[in-house]
Amino acid sequence: MGRQILLEHINVPGINTFDVYRKHGGYASVEKALKTMTPDEVTEEVKKSGLRGRGGAGFPAGMKWSFLDRKSEKPRYLVCNADESEPGTFKDRYLMERIPHVLIEGMITSSYALGAKTSYIYVRGEYMYVIRILEQAIQEAYAKGFLGKNILGTDYSLDLYVQPGGGAYICGEETALLESLEGKRGNPRLKPPFPAVAGLYASPTVVNNVETIAAVCSIVNLGGDEYAKIGIGKSTGTKLISASGHINKPGVYEIELGLPVEEFIYSDQYCGGIWKGRKMKAVVAGGSSVPILPTELILKTAKGEPRLMTYESLSDGGFVSGTMLGSGGFIVMDETSCIVRNLWTFTRFYHHESCGQCSPCREGTGWMEKVLHRIEHGHGHEGDIDLLVDVAKKIEGNTICPLGDAAAWPVASAIRHFREEFEYHVRYPEKVKNPKHFELEPFVPASALATV
Amino acid sequence: MAKVTIDGIEVEVADGTTILNAARQIGGEVVPPAMCYYSTLKDTGGKCRVCLVKVTQGSAKDPRPMPKLVASCRTPVMDGMVVQNITSPEVLEARKGVVEFLLLNHPLDCPVCDQAGECDLQNLSYEHGVGKTRYEEDRRTFEKIDIGDKIKLHMTRCILCYRCTFVADQLTNERVHGVLNRGDASEISTYIEKAVDNDFSGNMIDVCPVGALTDKTFRFKSRVWFTKPLDAHRNCDKCCGKVVLWTKGDDVLRVSARKDQFNEVKEYICNECRYDHKDMKDWTVEGPRHIDRHSVISQNHYEKIDMQKLKLDIDRQLTFQKGKQLPETTNS
Amino acid sequence: MSKVEFSPDTLALAQRIIKRYPEGRQKSALLPLLHVAQAEFDGWLSPETMDYVASLLNIKPIEVYEVASFYTMYNLKPVGKCLIEVCRTGPCWLRGADDIVEHFEKKLGIKEGETTADGVFTLKTVECLGSCGTAPMLQCGSDYYENLTTEKVDTLIEKLRASGNRSTYMKSNMQEL
Numbered sequence: 005m006g007r008q009i010l011l012e013h014i015n016v017p018g019i020n021t022f023d024v025y026r027k028h029g030g031y032a033s034v035e036k037a038l039k040t041m042t043p044d045e046v047t048e049e050v051k052k053s054g055l056r057g058r059g060g061a062g063f064p065a066g067m068k069w070s071f072l073d074r075k076s077e078k079p080r081y082l083v084c085n086a087d088e089s090e091p092g093t094f095k096d097r098y099l100m101e102r103i104p105h106v107l108i109e110g111m112i113t114s115s116y117a118l119g120a121k122t123s124y125i126y127v128r129g130e131y132m133y134v135i136r137i138l139e140q141a142i143q144e145a146y147a148k149g150f151l152g153k154n155i156l157g158t159d160y161s162l163d164l165y166v167q168p169g170g171g172a173y174i175c176g177e178e179t180a181l182l183e184s185l186e187g188k189r190g191n192p193r194l195k196p197p198f199p200a201v202a203g204l205y206a207s208p209t210v211v212n213n214v215e216t217i218a219a220v221c222s223i224v225n226l227g228g229d230e231y232a233k234i235g236i237g238k239s240t241g242t243k244l245i246s247a248s249g250h251i252n253k254p255g256v257y258e259i260e261l262g263l264p265v266e267e268f269i270y271s272d273q274y275c276g277g278i279w280k281g282r283k284m285k286a287v288v289a290g291g292s293s294v295p296i297l298p299t300e301l302i303l304k305t306a307k308g309e310p311r312l313m314t315y316e317s318l319s320d321g322g323f324v325s326g327t328m329l330g331s332g333g334f335i336v337m338d339e340t341s342c343i344v345r346n347l348w349t350f351t352r353f354y355h356h357e358s359c360g361q362c363s364p365c366r367e368g369t370g371w372m373e374k375v376l377h378r379i380e381h382g383h384g385h386e387g388d389i390d391l392l393v394d395v396a397k398k399i400e401g402n403t404i405c406p407l408g409d410a411a412a413w414p415v416a417s418a419i420r421h422f423r424e425e426f427e428y429h430v431r432y433p434e435k436v437k438n439p440k441h442f443e444l445e446p447f448v449p450a451s452a453l454a455t456v
Numbered sequence: 457m458a459k460v461t462i463d464g465i466e467v468e469v470a471d472g473t474t475i476l477n478a479a480r481q482i483g484g485e486v487v488p489p490a491m492c493y494y495s496t497l498k499d500t501g502g503k504c505r506v507c508l509v510k511v512t513q514g515s516a517k518d519p520r521p522m523p524k525l526v527a528s529c530r531t532p533v534m535d536g537m538v539v540q541n542i543t544s545p546e547v548l549e550a551r552k553g554v555v556e557f558l559l560l561n562h563p564l565d566c567p568v569c570d571q572a573g574e575c576d577l578q579n580l581s582y583e584h585g586v587g588k589t590r591y592e593e594d595r596r597t598f599e600k601i602d603i604g605d606k607i608k609l610h611m612t613r614c615i616l617c618y619r620c621t622f623v624a625d626q627l628t629n630e631r632v633h634g635v636l637n638r639g640d641a642s643e644i645s646t647y648i649e650k651a652v653d654n655d656f657s658g659n660m661i662d663v664c665p666v667g668a669l670t671d672k673t674f675r676f677k678s679r680v681w682f683t684k685p686l687d688a689h690r691n692c693d694k695c696c697g698k699v700v701l702w703t704k705g706d707d708v709l710r711v712s713a714r715k716d717q718f719n720e721v722k723e724y725i726c727n728e729c730r731y732d733h734k735d736m737k738d739w740t741v742e743g744p745r746h747i748d749r750h751s752v753i754s755q756n757h758y759e760k761i762d763m764q765k766l767k768l769d770i771d772r773q774l775t776f777q778k779g780k781q782l783p784e785t786t787n788s
Numbered sequence: 789m790s791k792v793e794f795s796p797d798t799l800a801l802a803q804r805i806i807k808r809y810p811e812g813r814q815k816s817a818l819l820p821l822l823h824v825a826q827a828e829f830d831g832w833l834s835p836e837t838m839d840y841v842a843s844l845l846n847i848k849p850i851e852v853y854e855v856a857s858f859y860t861m862y863n864l865k866p867v868g869k870c871l872i873e874v875c876r877t878g879p880c881w882l883r884g885a886d887d888i889v890e891h892f893e894k895k896l897g898i899k900e901g902e903t904t905a906d907g908v909f910t911l912k913t914v915e916c917l918g919s920c921g922t923a924p925m926l927q928c929g930s931d932y933y934e935n936l937t938t939e940k941v942d943t944l945i946e947k948l949r950a951s952g953n954r955s956t957y958m959k960s961n962m963q964e965l
Contacts, residue, residue, distance in 0.1 A: 349878045352915075359638055
């Protein structure tokens with residue numbers, strides 16, 4: 005197994021408590037940063053580390069920090085995005101549940117770097133039991149002098165609160181999250197202004213994912229340069245991958261970026277291969293929003309090079325033959341899965357989660373869901389497939405926030421790589437009436453069937 | 457000041473001006489349509505996406521193009537910015553898509569809708585829509601409800617521009633209606649039965665771009681093009697008192713605020729002027745309201761045609777059409 | 789109907805929550821307070837409850853309705869004592885969520901979206917709950933039930949029926965949230 009940083013002590017009994025966590029080197033980054041470094045020096049280390057946002061977009065975290073308006077007279081805020089809702093992603097929940105203090109440590113160190121005096125962790129409301137775990141950990145940290153006034157006897161003071169969401173995927177979009185934290189509907193804001201200038205309460209704000217903030221601890225401890233040595237090229241460090249679907253060992257794995265995809269899927273250290281001795285059909289590598297790839301393209305790039313778990317390698321080939329690392333939600337489908345039905349569930353999800361503010365997403369997501377429902381249930385017709393491609397194209401890039409793109413990409417990519425399966429549904433409606441059609445009778449490309 | 461070029465026409469505007477407002481200063485065909493933005497209501501815009509334009513050069517300092525189409529109503533110009541609106545096939549294609557989305561759940565009940573003839577969505581569809589729908593599914597439906605004793609809400613027709621909620625926030629003392637639910641189930645509502653009742657609530661009718669909010673005192677009285685609009689005023693201690701009287705013979709069928717060439721109210725009126733003075737004697741009539749020649753409302757026009765101006769108008773249109781790359785029609 | 793009002797303990801909790809935000813930003817407490825209110829008043833938010841929360845935060849009632857109707861966790865209609873929410877999005881579907889829903893429907897004699905006649909169970913299907921690695925799964929109150937099988941569903945139904953308690957996202961003995 006590769007290097008473990010975030011999950012190094014995951015199996016230590018009691019690691020969820022302050023004392024055990026502290027005994028295993030916990031809160032060292034707070035001591036180091038507050039006592040020996042200036043806030044700008046901490047930011048500099050994060051920049052040097054090459055850490056990229058772990059929420060899905062992969063934007064360099066240090067650069068995001070450097071955009072923060074430090075000249076403003078207003079208070080600054082750090083808000084942790086723990087609204088983990090992207091289908092296929094459950095790594096933040098795992099981390100917060102098992103090692104809550106790593107997030108709290110990261111919040112303190114990062115807040116210090118950004119000059120925030122009050123910080124919030126916005127957790128999706130459904131994770132209420134995780135919220136309780138975090139609340140308890142925060143109380144411990146206050147009691148031990150790591151939160152509150154004059155932390156470790158320094159001038160630095162910080163208050164940290166957990167905020168529950170109310171059930172809305174869209175609040176994972178950072179400006180919708182800020183709206184929600186202000187007690188409003190989760191409608192994404194129009195940008196500019198960006199949160200770095202006018203975020204929470206119109207003050208300069210940085211919003212970072214749970215895993216990004218947790219990674220700051222080891223970056224400060226190791227030093228940015230040392231952290232950057234882990235991984236490959238611009239994909240530095242380790243990444244938590246949430247593995248689900250038709251594999252033998254679903255779960256959260258910490259990988260060193262650069263691990264070959266094939267090893268991740270088939271090695272017993274990770275997914276342990278495909279369940280029930282079946283063959284793999286497709287993979288959604290970075291959460292439901294990223295393009296789906298068939299087996300041949302997820303294992304190797306179009307150029308025939310082995311595909312690696314890095315931002316660059318997964319996106320090699322662009323949207324024609326590549327995908328994205330995204331949030332690291334790795335969903336594997338075996339040969340009996342129906343690509344159309346899986347896509348229908350994804351599209352139903354985006355339809356359900358669209359905030360309804362802008363017209364292409366509000367109307368387009370519902371339209372795509374209805375057409376896919378028809379196709380999957382044997383009521384589709386030939387023109388529907390091109391219609392879906394066109395509707396997806398008219399949503400993509402034309403919405404206020406990335407939810408529109410996230411809804412469009414899965415549709416476009418599924419049809420791009422599995423068009424024959426859609427045609428099969430349209431041409432042989434009787435064969436898809438049973439929801440488990442491909443378990444009963446494996447998919448045969450329509451072209452082959454037509455010549456029988 | 458900032459210099460910006462829109463569809464090849466250069467204009468100098470104050471810093472902070474949006475692309476849409478810069479285009480409005482040029483006027484004519486380069487002005488993007490707007491269904492949710494409203495110049496006299498703060499924070500409106502950005503939602504409907506019909507005003508999307510392409511920025512091919514960000515500014516003189518940073519000439520990189522913007523990666524996506526942007527909402528012109530909410531994007532400020534930069535000095536040296538170059539924008540394409542109707543000269544970009546990509547923009548026209550996207551706009552056509554947005555219009556299709558806006559019409560997807562719209563009932564297309566224009567024949568029985570009071571807004572017909574003065575409806576922004578009707579005009580927009582005429583310009584950018586296609587003749588046939590690709591939508592086979594059932595349309596969303598809602599019950600018609602009264603919000604207050606003077607306003608009827610047809611939620612089926614609403615395009616969720618949010619303008620009426622901004623009116624309530626910015627012109628009245630208490631907002632009792634808002635946007636409920638989410639996604640395509642969103643609706644304008646008071647949630648529990650509550651009357652929208654205060655001195656300026658009637659302006660919600662005027663800002664509504666479609667027939668979702670209509671004046672109950674005018675409903676089904678007349679098609680708007682059979683009325684004769686007159687500019688008139690009265691001394692009012694609550695508002696400017698400057699209105700349009702929509703008349704038939706000596707009867708005042710409706711009173712509304714005055715709208716500019718972009719169909720926006722600049723000076724709002726109070727409910728007393730709107731509802732309680734349906735008598736010609738209450739008003740000082742200034743003369744016939746100028747109605748754009750292209751509008752259906754001018755069909756029984758009584759304004760003397762300025763032949764000189766008409767000729768100029770036609771010439772301008774012809775020159776423009778020659779240079780304009782027309783979008784492919786997709787009526788099939 | 790009795791007057792809608794928090795118990796003294798809950799009111800104190802509400803006041804502590806409101807203090808988490810800067811002066812003048814008390815509206816930020818709206819989402820947490822709606823959770824608290826829902827736990828206090830039978831698992832759903834009546835218009836009276838929402839008006840009460842509005843008064844605590846000094847905001848307009850419509851601001852509460854707008855928010856409560858936006859988020860899926862707030863029930864605007866009464867629900868059964870045990871709200872069973874089965875995840876059905878892609879990863880859960882891949883591992884048999886449909887069978888779980890079907891089994892619930894058969895066992896409880898209701899369809900998805902309905903409540904049993906005795907008011908004990910409401911069955912709902914929901915979108916991704918972030919538990920894809922332990923699919924299929926469901927949420928009831930604040931508890932996650934994972935790696936479900938039809939046998940586990942049977943045991944769970946019995947357990948919930950026997951407890952007779954209302955499952956809420958918030959526990960009554962909560963210290964903070």
